[in-house]
Amino acid sequence: xxxxxxxxxxxxxxxxxxxxxxxxxxxxxxxxxxxxxxxxxxxxxxxxxxxxxxxxxxxxxxxxxxxxxxxxxxxxxxxxxxxxxxxxxxxxxxxxxxxxxxxxxxxxxxxxxxx
Amino acid sequence: xxxxxxxxxxxxxxxxxxxxxxxxxxxxxxxxxxxxxxxxxxxxxxxxxxxxxxxxxxxxxxxxxxxxxxxxxxxxxxxxxxxxxxxxxxxxxxxxxxxxxxxxxxxx
Numbered sequence: 001x002x003x004x005x006x007x008x009x010x011x012x013x014x015x016x017x018x019x020x021x022x023x024x025x026x027x028x029x030x031x032x033x034x035x036x037x038x039x040x041x042x043x044x045x046x047x048x049x050x051x052x053x054x055x056x057x058x059x060x061x062x063x064x065x066x067x068x069x070x071x072x073x074x075x076x077x078x079x080x081x082x083x084x085x086x087x088x089x090x091x092x093x094x095x096x097x098x099x100x101x102x103x104x105x106x107x108x109x110x111x112x113x114x115x
Numbered sequence: 116x117x118x119x120x121x122x123x124x125x126x127x128x129x130x131x132x133x134x135x136x137x138x139x140x141x142x143x144x145x146x147x148x149x150x151x152x153x154x155x156x157x158x159x160x161x162x163x164x165x166x167x168x169x170x171x172x173x174x175x176x177x178x179x180x181x182x183x184x185x186x187x188x189x190x191x192x193x194x195x196x197x198x199x200x201x202x203x204x205x206x207x208x209x210x211x212x213x214x215x216x217x218x219x220x221x222x223x
Contacts, residue, residue, distance in 0.1 A: 033189050044202065044215070044216045044217050045159065045202060045204070045214040046214070047211055047213065047214070060211045060213060061116075062211070094159075095156055096158075099150075099206075100147070100164075100206040101149045101161055101164040101165075101170075101204070101206065102151075102159070102161060103161050103170065103171075105152040105158035105159060105160075106158065107157075107158060108158055
């Protein structure tokens with residue numbers, strides 16, 4: 001059974017870069033789509049984007065100018081970077097497997113943007 | 116971007132009752148719609164994909180229907196563990212994937 005675990009700083013200052021890592025256990029990241037989704041406090045879900053085979057990415061147009069998703073196959077990890085953050089980026093960030101519908105999810109990493 | 120509107124925002128029901136949740140899309144998504152269940156402090160769980168296909172391990176009391184712009188999730192007889200928030204999600208090829216705003220199913 002594949003398991004996903006997000007990690008990273010829980011507090012980021014405005015205008016800085018949010019960086020999160022998703023570690024995958026119980027299977028290789030190769031050959032699968034890996035997606036990031038976020039959920040602001042008390043609100044709904046927002047699709048951020050996905051990566052496939054390290055080179056193929058697709059991002060939400062609303063975030064595209066600030067987002068980078070990458071893979072490290074040697075560590076079996078997926079990474080998310082979001083630049084120039086504001087308070088509106090405060091959310092729980094989830095990594096999930098698959099492109100279209102998300103069968104496996106991590107437990108989520110809460111990130112607060114505040115000075 | 117395709118907007119998904121879920122109704123009602125809150126559904127107050129008793130265990131054993133039938134729950135009917137609605138999701139309406141701003142334009143056709145064919146049958147490319149999924150449903151998720153989320154409990155407090157937990158990640159969402161996939162229930163239904165492509166309108167009516169239950170994900171692995173999902174009980175038969177959960178069923179989905181619809182096409183185009185109007186979709187329904189039905190829980191035939193609510194169990195205590197079914198009280199949660201439910202989200203729909205579309206995977207159209209010409210729009211970023213989007214989720215509905217959610218329906219909370221609460222105990223009456």
